Amino acid sequence: MIFVLILFLLSGCMVGPNYHRPCLDIPNNWETSLSPTVSDVNLVWWEQFGDPTLNELIVIALNYNQDLRLATCRVDEFLGLYQITRADLFPRVDGESLYGRERVSESLTPTGPGIKNPDNVYGILVSGRWELDLWGKLRRATEASIAELLASEEARQTVIQTLVSAVATTYIDILRLEEQLKISYNTAETRRKTLELFEKRFAAGVISKIDLSQIESEYQAALAAIPEFQRLIEQSEHALSVLTGQNPGRIPRLGTIQALQTPAIPENLPSDLLYQRPDIGEVEQRLIAANARIGVARAAYFPTISLTGEYGSASRELSDLFTGKALSWNYFVPVSVPIFTAGKIAGEVNAAEAVYCQLLAEYRQQILVAFQETEDALVAIKRNKEQLDALEKQVESLETYASLAKYRYDEGYASYLEVLDAERSLFNAQLEYSETWGNYYLGMVSLYKALGGGWICKADHLTPDCCY
Numbered sequence: 001m002i003f004v005l006i007l008f009l010l011s012g013c014m015v016g017p018n019y020h021r022p023c024l025d026i027p028n029n030w031e032t033s034l035s036p037t038v039s040d041v042n043l044v045w046w047e048q049f050g051d052p053t054l055n056e057l058i059v060i061a062l063n064y065n066q067d068l069r070l071a072t073c074r075v076d077e078f079l080g081l082y083q084i085t086r087a088d089l090f091p092r093v094d095g096e097s098l099y100g101r102e103r104v105s106e107s108l109t110p111t112g113p114g115i116k117n118p119d120n121v122y123g124i125l126v127s128g129r130w131e132l133d134l135w136g137k138l139r140r141a142t143e144a145s146i147a148e149l150l151a152s153e154e155a156r157q158t159v160i161q162t163l164v165s166a167v168a169t170t171y172i173d174i175l176r177l178e179e180q181l182k183i184s185y186n187t188a189e190t191r192r193k194t195l196e197l198f199e200k201r202f203a204a205g206v207i208s209k210i211d212l213s214q215i216e217s218e219y220q221a222a223l224a225a226i227p228e229f230q231r232l233i234e235q236s237e238h239a240l241s242v243l244t245g246q247n248p249g250r251i252p253r254l255g256t257i258q259a260l261q262t263p264a265i266p267e268n269l270p271s272d273l274l275y276q277r278p279d280i281g282e283v284e285q286r287l288i289a290a291n292a293r294i295g296v297a298r299a300a301y302f303p304t305i306s307l308t309g310e311y312g313s314a315s316r317e318l319s320d321l322f323t324g325k326a327l328s329w330n331y332f333v334p335v336s337v338p339i340f341t342a343g344k345i346a347g348e349v350n351a352a353e354a355v356y357c358q359l360l361a362e363y364r365q366q367i368l369v370a371f372q373e374t375e376d377a378l379v380a381i382k383r384n385k386e387q388l389d390a391l392e393k394q395v396e397s398l399e400t401y402a403s404l405a406k407y408r409y410d411e412g413y414a415s416y417l418e419v420l421d422a423e424r425s426l427f428n429a430q431l432e433y434s435e436t437w438g439n440y441y442l443g444m445v446s447l448y449k450a451l452g453g454g455w456i457c458k459a460d461h462l463t464p465d466c467c468y
Contacts, residue, residue: 014136015302016295019288022360024367027270032378034265042454045444046168048263051255054171057244061167062462064245068163071156072463078145078152085145088138091130091307098123122321125312125328132306137299144292151285157278160463161456163243165449169442170240174233175257176438181229183430187423188222195219198416211416218420222427257437263444265381268451273370276452280370283363290356297352300345304336373450380443384436391433398426 046058062068103118104111111117133139195215202212238248274280309331315321338345402422408414448455 013134014139014295015298016136016140017291019291021284022287022363024274024364026274026367027371030270030378031375032382034378034382042458043264043266044455044458045263045448046164048261049168049441050261051171051259053253053255054168057171057240057251058164058167058459059462060244060246061163062160062459063464065163065243066245068156068159068463071152071159075149075152075156078149082142082145082149085138086142088131089133089142091128093126093128096123096125096127096312098125116316119316120318121314121316122318123312123314124321125310125314127310128308130307131304134305135299135302137296140292140295140299144289144296147285147289147292151282151289154278154282154285157456157460158282160459161278161449161452164456164459165445167240167243168445170236170243171251171253172257172260172438172441172445174236174240174251174253175255175260176434177229177233177236179257179434179437180431181226181233183427183434184222184225184229187427187430188219188226191215191219191222191423214417214420218424225431257434257441260441262441263448265444265447266451266453268374270371270374273367273374273452276454277370277450278452278456280363280366283359283366287356287359287363290352290359294349294352294356297345297348300338300348306334308332308334370450374447377443377447377450381440381447384440384443387436388433388440391429391436395426395429395433398422398429402426 047055098121100121101118102121106117131138198207198212198215201207202209237251240251241248268276309329311329313321313323313326314328315323315326320326402419402425405414405419405422409416409419
C-alpha cells in the first residue's frame with residue numbers, strides 16, 4: 001500500500017510542454033472604418049434584411065443541410081473517441097465465469113481410483129488492470145482528445161457560419177438577377193414597340209434599311225440578355241435548393257432587391273476575431289491537441305508501470321466453487337522499460353513536434369486570412385456605397401438624356417442614332433446599378449461572416465439536436 005501511495009503521489013508529473021497561446025501581431029484597429037456602427041456583433045443579421053423568405057430559407061437550411069448533419073455526426077464521433085481515451089485513466093475490471101468438461105490423457109497424467117476422467121470444470125473470476133500514469137502520457141492523450149473534440153465542435157460552428165452566409169448570398173444573387181432580368185424585359189419590350197413603328201415607316205419609305213437594321217440590332221441585343229439572366233437565376237435556385245437539403249428546383253419568393261433593408265454595421269476590433277471566429281478556434285484546438293501529443297510521444301522514453309490482479313475460485317464440483325479450498329488470487333506489478341527501439345521513439349517525438357509546427361503556421365495564417373476577409377468586406381461596403389451614389393445620379397441623368405433625345409428626334413432635330421445611344425447607355429447603367437446594389441448587400445453578408453460572433457450560436461439553436 002505504501003508503494004502504491006508513493007506512485008500515486010508521483011503521478012502528478014506530466015512530461016511535455018504545457019500549451020500557451022502563441023504571440024501574435026494583431027493590429028489595433030481596422031484600416032477601413034465605417035459609420036454608423038453598432039457595438040453588438042451578435043445580432044441575427046439576416047433578419048435585418050426584412051425578407052421573410054430569406055429567414056425561412058435559413059431555418060430550413062439549418063435543419064436539413066447535409067454538410068451540417070455530417071459535421072454534427074463528426075462531433076459525436078470525437079465525443080466517443082474522447083470517452084475511449086479518458087477510460088485509460090481508470091482501472092479496468094472484468095468479470096468471467098466458465099463451465100467446461102474435459103478429459104486428460106491418462107498416458108501423460110495417470111489418474112488414480114476415484115478420479116473422474118472426463119470431469120466438469122467450474123470457475124468464476126474477477127480480473128483488473130491499471131496502468132499508472134506516472135509521466136502523464138494518458139493525461140496528455142486525454143488532453144489531446146478533449147481539444148480534438150472541441151475542434152470538431154468549432155468545425156461544426158464554421159459550417160453553420162458558412163451555411164447561413166451562403167444561403168443569404170445566393171438568395172441576394174437571385175433577387176439581383178431577377179431585377180436585371182426585369183430591366184432586360186422592359187428594355188426589350190420598349191425596343192419591340194419601336195421596331196414595329198419603324199417597320200411601318202420603312203414600309204412607307206420614310207426611313208432607310210440602315211435605320212431599321214440599327215433598331216432591330218438593339219432589340220435583339222436586349223433579347224439576348226434575357227436567356228443569360230434566366231440561366232443564372234435557375235442555376236442559383238438549384239444551388240440554394242441543395243443548401244436547404246432539397247432536390248434542385250424553384251425557390252418561391254416575394255421580395256425584390258429594392259425591398260431589402262440595410263443591416264446595421266457591427267463595430268469590432270481585430271483582436272475579437274480570435275474569440276468570435278470558429279475557424280480560428282478550430283485550428284487553435286488542433287494546435288492544443290498537437291502540443292499534448294508531444295507529451296504523449298516523450299512519455300514513451302519512460303517506464304510503463306501497471307497493476308494487475310485476479311481474484312476468483314475454480315473447482316471440479318459446482319458445490320465446491322464457493323468454498324475456501326477453491327479460492328485463487330494473484331497480483332503483479334509489471335514494469336516495461338524501453339532499452340533499444342532503433343530511434344522509433346525519437347522519430348515519434350520529431351513527428352509530433354513537426355505536426356505542432358505545421359499547425360502553428362496554419363493558425364497564424366488563418367488569423368491573417370481573417371483580418372484580410374474583414375478588411376475586404378469593409379472596403380467592399382464603403383466603395384460599393386460610393387459607387388451606388390454615383391450610379392444613381394448617372395441613371396437619373398441618362399433617363400433625362402434618353403427622354404430629351406427622343407424629343408429631339410420627334411421634333412426632327414436629331415437622328416435616331418442619338419436615341420439609340422441614350423437608350424443603350426441607360427440600359428447598361430441600370431444593369432450596373434442593380435449589380436452594385438447586390439454587391440453592397442453581399443458585402444454586408446461577408447462582413448458578418450468575417451467577424452463571426454454570437455449570431456452563430458443563435459443560428460445553432462435552430463439546428464436539430466442530433467445528426468440522424
